Amino acid sequence: MTTPADPVPGGRPGDVDRATALAGELAGRGVHGVVLAYVDTAGVGRVKTVPTAKLASAAAWGVGMSPVFDTFLANDSIVSTDVLGSPDGDLRLYPDLGRLTVLRGQPGWAWAPVDRITQEGAPHPGCSRTALRRIAADAERRLGLTFRAGIEVEWSVGRGDAPEGAFVPATTSPAYGAARQVELSDWSADLLAALAAQGVDVEQFHPEYAAGQFEVSVGAADPVAAADLSVLVRQTVRAVARRHGLRVSFSPAVLATGVGNGGHVHLSAWRDGTNLHSGGAGRHGMTPDAESFAAGLLARLPALTAVTAPSPASRLRLRPSQWAGVFTAWGREAREAAVRVVTGTAGEHDRAANLEVKPVDLAANPYLALGCLIAAGVDGLTSSAPLPEEVTGDPARLGAAEAAARGVRRLPTGLAEAVAAFRADALLRSALGPVLADAVIAVREGELAAVDGMDDEQVAAAYRWVY
Structure with a gap:
């Protein structure tokens, strides 16, 4: 624990x-x-x-x-x-x-x-793990709130004998395909055995959409433990892959085009052992507090992406109509919305209901990401922020006038825009503290300078094997 x-x-x-x-x-x-x-x-x-x-x-x-x-x-x-x-x-x-x-x-x-x-x-004011623990503890002390969280882990599996720096998929089978699972069956079985031996509660493991892509989802935990698990799972995926002559990348964009690797966050708020996202009189069973929590997330998403999608490579993933959640919209099981309301199936709503935040990838420090998401949601809850109208389908299909009327905005298309939004967000900077907030800004601006003049292919190559 x-x-x-x-x-x-x-x-x-x-x-x-x-x-x-x-x-x-x-x-x-x-x-x-x-x-x-x-x-x-x-x-x-x-x-x-x-x-x-x-x-x-x-x-x-x-x-x-x-x-x-x-x-x-x-x-x-x-x-x-x-x-x-x-x-x-x-x-x-x-x-x-x-x-x-x-x-x-x-x-x-x-x-x-x-x-x-x-x-x-x-405590070191730059320690992101300490910051997350403090943010979660403060919400419990002031408001009686606790949280359950889980971070999806997606990665691309490449051949270990590929040319230096290149990504060559270790399998060319179709997305979500049975053939892909069979081709990498031995590696997959060893990975599941390793995670089980380490006490990791795996909910799902499957081939994903992009070339050589897989995903693992683990059981929900307290926020600090959820961030720890994200780090541990990636350590394990790398190690098992290497023993099979494979190489893995968690970069948001292994290639300059196509669907990238996400790190979607599932988050739920609880009080006195009761899930606030279930059993309420609000939309899809949400309580008023749960609706306001979701509203707080939506309102601060432009600034949040400086933390949840912080790499220049993240911008290659955050594209419309690729299930990356690039519009400030929410909906029940709406996979193009930035905030997806997950109710769970009949009989498990009280346990399974949560919010999935989609504009998150694994270039994010998971402690920073969860800390800022909780701070944004709690601010919405304490201010009784109203949750806008639900959006279904692909928000990219909305006309400009309709999108504006419904409060649907495109998230920052560049890291500089996200950093500017974060710099202007006093709540998020205060949640992290000045030392850590200033480090976020300085590092993001440093990353921007590092890729100045690069095209998309060069950006993808620069970050391909970093994460």
């Missing part, structure tokens, strides 16, 4: 004894090292590792890391803000022992997400 407390020098209560016991258990299972995992502002997974015997020391005193990584770009260049980007200083990475997992796809290794604190023992 997710540890709810921030780390402290000397370790959280009981962590050192627990880590000592875990180290012995891990060694007995042939585990030699522990991956300490975090995601930077650019959405790139970064790690440090420790030998299993040093797990107790990591739990007590953390592992050193420079704050400069908060302003790394996807190409490993470094930008800066007024407080980040310097080569000076140090942070401490503390593993969340409640999430420690033995990696089936990487024999000899375990994995744990980390929280970061300063050398003085204060």
